[in-house]
Amino acid sequence: MKPDSTPDSVITFTQRKSELHKLTRRQLLKRSVAIGGSMVVGGGFVAASSATWALEVQSGEPSMMATLVQMARDIYPHDQFGDELYVAAVKGHDEKAAADAPFKQFLEEGVGTLNTLAQDQGYKHYLNVGWEAERTAILKSIEDSEFFQTIRGGLVVGLYNQEAVWDLLGYEGSSFEKGGYLERGFDDIQWV
Amino acid sequence: MAAPFDVNDNSVVVIIGTGAGGGTLANELAQKGISVVALEAGGRHLPQDYLNNEWPSFSQLAWTDMRTTSGDWRVAKDFPNLPAWIVKAVGGSTVHWAGASLRLQEHEFRARTEYGDLDGANLLDWPVTLKDLEPYYDKAEDKMGVTRTNGIPGLPGNNNFKVMKAGADKLGYKNCHTGRMAINSEPRDGRPACQQLGFCFQGCKMGAKWSTAYTEIPKGELTGNLEVRENAHVLKINHDNNGKVSGVVYQDLEGNQFEQKARVVCVAGNSIESPRILLNSASSLFSDGLANSSGQVGRNYMRHMTGSVYAAFDKPVNMYRGTTMAGIITDESVNNPDRGFVGGYEMETLSIGVPFMAAFLNPGAWGREFSAAMDTYQNMAGMWLVGEDMPQESNGITLSDEKDQFDMPAANVHFDDHPNDVAMRNHAYQQGMALYDSVGATQTYPTPPYPSTHNLGTLRMSRDAKDGVVNGFGQSHDIDNLFVSDGSQFTTGGAENPTLTIVSLAIRQADYIEKQMNERTI
Ligand SMILES: Cc1cc2nc3c(=O)[nH]c(=O)nc-3n(C[C@H](O)[C@H](O)[C@H](O)COP(=O)(O)OP(=O)(O)OC[C@H]3O[C@@H](n4cnc5c(N)ncnc54)[C@H](O)[C@@H]3O)c2cc1C
Ligand code: SF4
Numbered sequence: 001m002k003p004d005s006t007p008d009s010v011i012t013f014t015q016r017k018s019e020l021h022k023l024t025r026r027q028l029l030k031r032s033v034a035i036g037g038s039m040v041v042g043g044g045f046v047a048a049s050s051a052t053w054a055l056e057v058q059s060g061e062p063s064m065m066a067t068l069v070q071m072a073r074d075i076y077p078h079d080q081f082g083d084e085l086y087v088a089a090v091k092g093h094d095e096k097a098a099a100d101a102p103f104k105q106f107l108e109e110g111v112g113t114l115n116t117l118a119q120d121q122g123y124k125h126y127l128n129v130g131w132e133a134e135r136t137a138i139l140k141s142i143e144d145s146e147f148f149q150t151i152r153g154g155l156v157v158g159l160y161n162q163e164a165v166w167d168l169l170g171y172e173g174s175s176f177e178k179g180g181y182l183e184r185g186f187d188d189i190q191w192v
Numbered sequence: 193m194a195a196p197f198d199v200n201d202n203s204v205v206v207i208i209g210t211g212a213g214g215g216t217l218a219n220e221l222a223q224k225g226i227s228v229v230a231l232e233a234g235g236r237h238l239p240q241d242y243l244n245n246e247w248p249s250f251s252q253l254a255w256t257d258m259r260t261t262s263g264d265w266r267v268a269k270d271f272p273n274l275p276a277w278i279v280k281a282v283g284g285s286t287v288h289w290a291g292a293s294l295r296l297q298e299h300e301f302r303a304r305t306e307y308g309d310l311d312g313a314n315l316l317d318w319p320v321t322l323k324d325l326e327p328y329y330d331k332a333e334d335k336m337g338v339t340r341t342n343g344i345p346g347l348p349g350n351n352n353f354k355v356m357k358a359g360a361d362k363l364g365y366k367n368c369h370t371g372r373m374a375i376n377s378e379p380r381d382g383r384p385a386c387q388q389l390g391f392c393f394q395g396c397k398m399g400a401k402w403s404t405a406y407t408e409i410p411k412g413e414l415t416g417n418l419e420v421r422e423n424a425h426v427l428k429i430n431h432d433n434n435g436k437v438s439g440v441v442y443q444d445l446e447g448n449q450f451e452q453k454a455r456v457v458c459v460a461g462n463s464i465e466s467p468r469i470l471l472n473s474a475s476s477l478f479s480d481g482l483a484n485s486s487g488q489v490g491r492n493y494m495r496h497m498t499g500s501v502y503a504a505f506d507k508p509v510n511m512y513r514g515t516t517m518a519g520i521i522t523d524e525s526v527n528n529p530d531r532g533f534v535g536g537y538e539m540e541t542l543s544i545g546v547p548f549m550a551a552f553l554n555p556g557a558w559g560r561e562f563s564a565a566m567d568t569y570q571n572m573a574g575m576w577l578v579g580e581d582m583p584q585e586s587n588g589i590t591l592s593d594e595k596d597q598f599d600m601p602a603a604n605v606h607f608d609d610h611p612n613d614v615a616m617r618n619h620a621y622q623q624g625m626a627l628y629d630s631v632g633a634t635q636t637y638p639t640p641p642y643p644s645t646h647n648l649g650t651l652r653m654s655r656d657a658k659d660g661v662v663n664g665f666g667q668s669h670d671i672d673n674l675f676v677s678d679g680s681q682f683t684t685g686g687a688e689n690p691t692l693t694i695v696s697l698a699i700r701q702a703d704y705i706e707k708q709m710n711e712r713t714i
Binding site: 076132136139166173175176177179180181182184185186187188 | 243244245247348349350351353354355357358386387388389390391397398507508509510512513514545546547549550551556558559560562563566567569570571631
């Protein structure tokens with residue numbers, strides 16, 4: 001995930017365009033801390049509070065994408081993975097939703113359900129739910145829904161088929177162009 | 193007459209499918225001077241085209257046409273439209289296969305006698321004995337260049353094997369080595385030695401692994417007696433008024449349909465497609481489908497008892513480096529009913545990359561337990577457990593309500609585990625986990641069966657015409673000039689990976705077809 005523009009201008013842009021989230025950068029950062037995630041949400045964009053990445057949301061309400069990114073992390077939590085890997089994994093849903101109104105509605109309803117369930121627990125949104133275990137309990141309760149299965153199913157390939165993820169998990173991938181592993185450690189372990 | 197052949201040439205043998213069975217048979221017949229047209233649903237992909245990348249390779253090679261599933265197996269829930277992992281390309285599943293090449297054991301040809309009458313199992317002895325097949329096993333091992341036969345050295349052990357071997361020693365297993373593999377440990381038959389790429393399942397880019405795609409097929413074509421028609425998807429087999437098969441109807445990529453006339457037809461589309469073709473060929477004369485007077489077409493589907501154990505250690509293993517399956521323990525492959533089940537199983541090294549691990553380690557699972565397991569990837573070792581499953585009459589292939597892109601009823605694959613399969617799998621899991629525990633595993637992951645790679649038994653051999661579909665040479669009991677030439681013929685599955693047996697049967701069948709043609713009985 002490459003930011004579409006420099007992080008600061010993203011956030012400035014966010015401030016300017018956003019009707020719903022009229023927040024200063026400081027407030028944005030504070031808010032992101034408050035929700036326990038690493039994202040700030042603004043009109044048209046989802047961005048990292050760390051300013052390392054930003055996604056221009058194509059299908060509408062950015063908080064929906066922000067929720068999907070958090071949901072993705074909660075489904076397959078890898079604390080050493082930056083948000084950009086989860087963003088890349090769910091980006092396809094945004095692209096599809098931009099071209100496919102029923103699918104967009106399907107996502108909105110799914111995210112709406114998550115938020116409603118969060119409200120039942122006394123939180124404002126899914127993104128505000130404090131501990132992973134609490135969010136996981138919410139997800140568990142909708143585990144059999146088409147919405148959950150669509151997001152989870154998409155992640156299996158969307159998340160784990162990224163070369164950056166392979167690097168982090170220690171999988172070296174394609175080897176033919178490097179002459180295979182014959183001279184590169186196919187039998188190098190000494191500990192057994 | 194030399195290839196290519198006219199569609200109206202009714203002197204040819206038509207073979208449907210070019211995998212382990214069909215590809216081998218095509219070359220064997222061509223070498224004997226017999227004219228062969230091989231119809232292959234997929235295209236031709238050769239080593240330069242193969243991809244060291246699991247999902248793109250899967251898209252390139254795997255059979256993804258519509259199929260449906262039913263039964264209590266987990267695959268029906270997790271992969272409802274992917275019951276099996278089969279290649280649709282010239283070379284069939286020998287493009288994907290890992291190369292493990294084992295002979296069936298003597299008692300496994302006599303499963304009914306050896307195991308007795310098991311409730312719910314439709315066991316039968318083969319009409320063929322190990323002794324009948326031995327000369328053909330010899331030929332197949334030579335043809336395929338199987339290591340540890342014909343003076344061919346074993347492959348070197350990779351990291352995954354080292355862990356297996358250490359555990360095998362700890363558990364007191366006596367028979368653990370780097371396998372009998374149809375992978376060159378040294379250059380042979382114009383193909384180089386294995387470079388330990390670790391992508392055996394994705395098609396061997398070195399060509400070190402035997403596959404009909406670049407061994408049997410081009411050798412057959414070189415004789416001028418074999419024409420392989422690619423992207424030729426067979427829809428049905430026609431017969432004449434005398435009930436002899438007379439031609440094969442297929443469709444090309446543009447949607448044009450042709451009928452290739454035939455003197456003999458050999459079906460080798462793998463154990464799911466072969467019965468589907470026969471069922472789809474029902475006519476007024478054969479209202480239950482071709483060769484189905486026994487009612488056994490599509491029944492007794494076997495997929496081997498399978499499962500995997502992956503284990504995490506506190507140090508890296510990098511199991512994915514090097515040959516995927518060059519490691520085996522054969523101690524559990526005996527029939528010892530004291531273990532609580534009949535038949536036996538093999539333990540074989542196995543590794544899959546991160547993309548497939550995510551999909552297959554525990555399909556449907558999510559949350560921290562799953563991702564923590566994925567986090568151990570680099571420190572994982574893995575093995576596959578493959579054993580004899582029980583033929584059951586109710587397991588099998590029927591025509592589905594769903595249609596494929598040709599508007600043909602798709603195959604529905606129904607499978608319920610037999611209690612013997614479950615008992616064997618549990619035993620195998622325990623042994624696999626104990627093995628890794630003995631070398632210091634910090635976690636073990638008993639992994640459920642993948643979509644079937646060993647598809648067997650749906651057009652089985654039988655001595656008596658009422659018990660099966662073909663005789664000991666794969667010839668239909670009902671129709672003399674119709675043969676089955678793939679894994680569908682297996683009467684029972686044995687514990688061993690099936691391909692060496694499929695190839696041996698094809699070589700033997702070629703001799704038989706030649707003789708019958710010469711004697712003009714077909
Ligand atoms: C990942 C993987 C690993 C494996 N590893 C091993 C191993 O180590 N050892 C082992 O013994 N076995 C292994 N196997 C199994 C082995 O590949 C199969 O048992 C063997 O290839 C089956 O041979 P077959 O002739 O029955 O069918 P296939 O080899 O599958 O050939 C069938 C062919 O028929 C074609 N076909 C089907 N329907 C039609 C139609 N209607 N018209 C035209 N053509 C059609 C298909 O496209 C295909 O090319 C493995 C399989 C897989 C998938
Ligand atoms: S490990 Fe050997 S057999 Fe497997 S793909 Fe590589 S070269 Fe081929």
